[in-house]
Every structure is written in C-alpha cells, then in structure tokens.
Amino acid sequence: MTQAVGVTRPGGRSARTRAAVHAAVRSLLDESADGTVTVAEVAQRSGVHTATIYRRWRGPEGLVLDTLFEELSHRSPLPVTGDLRGDLLTYTRGLLADLQAPGNRVFVRAIAAAVRTGGLSGLADFAEPRVRQVEEVLAASGTTEIGFLDVGELILAPAYAHTLLGAPLTAEADAERLVDNLVAVLDRRRSRKAGR
Incomplete structure (x- = not known):
C-alpha cells in the first residue's frame, strides 16, 4: 500500500509542519462538538499554509485521521x-x-465523520500503519487463518459502535468476550482447515 499522504519522513521542516x-487539529477537536475541523481553522491555528495542508492531507478528513491514528499508535501500542x-x-x-x-470519544466521532465524507478508502490510507501493527501481532503468533478485517469486525467495530451510541464497553466486562469471539472464529477456521 502506498504511504498515506499525511505520513512524512521524520526530521526537519516536514516533521515540524506535521507536528x-x-x-492544531487536536486543539480544534477538543473544542469541536461533532469531531470535525476545517482546513482553514487548522491553517490559521498551525501557521501552515492551506495549500500545504491540501497537498499533504487532501482535506479535513485526512487531517483528522492522520492526527488521531498517530496519537493512537503512541497512546495504545x-x-x-x-x-x-x-x-x-x-x-x-x-x-x-x-x-x-470522555476526551477520547472525539476520536470515534472524528473517524465516523471522516468515513461519512471521505469513504473507507481515505480511512484505509491513514489507518495503514495501525493495520500493519495488528498484522504483526497475528504474524508473531503464527496465525494465518484470521487477519485485520477479523480483528476489525469482532473487536474494533463493537468497541467503536458502542462508544458512538453513548454506551461504551468496559475493559472489565467486555474485553475477554470480544477476544474470545475472535479466538472462536480462529478455532473454527483451523478445524475446517484440518478437516480438509
């Protein structure tokens, strides 16, 4: 997959621009009721020209996704x-x-807004580093029967959907159930494969 537009080489002016x-995006999201920002707002707050923002991030959805996936990688390795x-x-x-x-719920609203306006292809470009991390977890365990889409459908989708609906799942009550659902799918696929 090609490098996401908002992903730049570390160091120098590009790194300072991205930072x-x-x-600016994080600050504006903290003030946003609906998890959206505009390119004009980001340009004004960051001091980065709108043309640079459009060239690197394509629009507000790219700005939000790149910012939040970068934060997620650091906050939740x-x-x-x-x-x-x-x-x-x-x-x-x-x-x-x-x-x-509560401050992190904006992440979910921002992803939903970005998908609504930019579609899944825009999400995929900026989520690609996170997808690779999940695939590394699967590969380290020798698992080939499930992939990122399975993790997305059985762990991420329920977690984000419940958060969007205002009824977030809890680590204590729900984490094991979500993981057990994924492991059950893995076990079924391995059983089918062995039965061939």
Whole structure:
C-alpha cells in the first residue's frame, strides 16, 4: 500500500509542519462538538499554509485521521509477544479503557465523520500503519487463518459502535468476550482447515 499522504519522513521542516498541524487539529477537536475541523481553522491555528495542508492531507478528513491514528499508535501500542490471546486481550483492555475517557470519544466521532465524507478508502490510507501493527501481532503468533478485517469486525467495530451510541464497553466486562469471539472464529477456521 502506498504511504498515506499525511505520513512524512521524520526530521526537519516536514516533521515540524506535521507536528504543528497535529497540535492544531487536536486543539480544534477538543473544542469541536461533532469531531470535525476545517482546513482553514487548522491553517490559521498551525501557521501552515492551506495549500500545504491540501497537498499533504487532501482535506479535513485526512487531517483528522492522520492526527488521531498517530496519537493512537503512541497512546495504545500493540504488544507483540507471540501469545495471540494475551496480546489481543492486553490491546482490547487498553482500547476499551481509552474509549471510556470522555476526551477520547472525539476520536470515534472524528473517524465516523471522516468515513461519512471521505469513504473507507481515505480511512484505509491513514489507518495503514495501525493495520500493519495488528498484522504483526497475528504474524508473531503464527496465525494465518484470521487477519485485520477479523480483528476489525469482532473487536474494533463493537468497541467503536458502542462508544458512538453513548454506551461504551468496559475493559472489565467486555474485553475477554470480544477476544474470545475472535479466538472462536480462529478455532473454527483451523478445524475446517484440518478437516480438509
């Protein structure tokens, strides 16, 4: 997959530009009731020209997605120990706890707004580094029967949907259930494969 437009090489002016834009986006999202920002607002707050923003991030959806996926990578790293259930359980507990924080709910609203206006292809470009991290967890455990889409459907989608609906799942009550659902799918696929 090609590099996301908002992803730049570290260091130098590009890194400073990206940091200024991310700080502006985060600040504006904290003030936003609906999880959206405009390019004009980001340009004014960051001091980065609108043409640069459009060239690198394509529009407001790209700005939001790049900023939030970058934050997510730092705030909620994925463990890679080779123990699939353990790694996914640690990750899911962290994700659900993170989504409980009122300030982080804007992340979910922003993703929903970006998908509504930019479609899944725009989301995929900026989510690609996170997708790779999930795939590393799966690969470390030797798992080939499930992929990122399975993790998305059985862990991420319920977590984000409940948060959007105002009834976030909790790490204590729901993390094991979500991970167990994914492991059950993995076990069924392995059984089918072995039965061939």
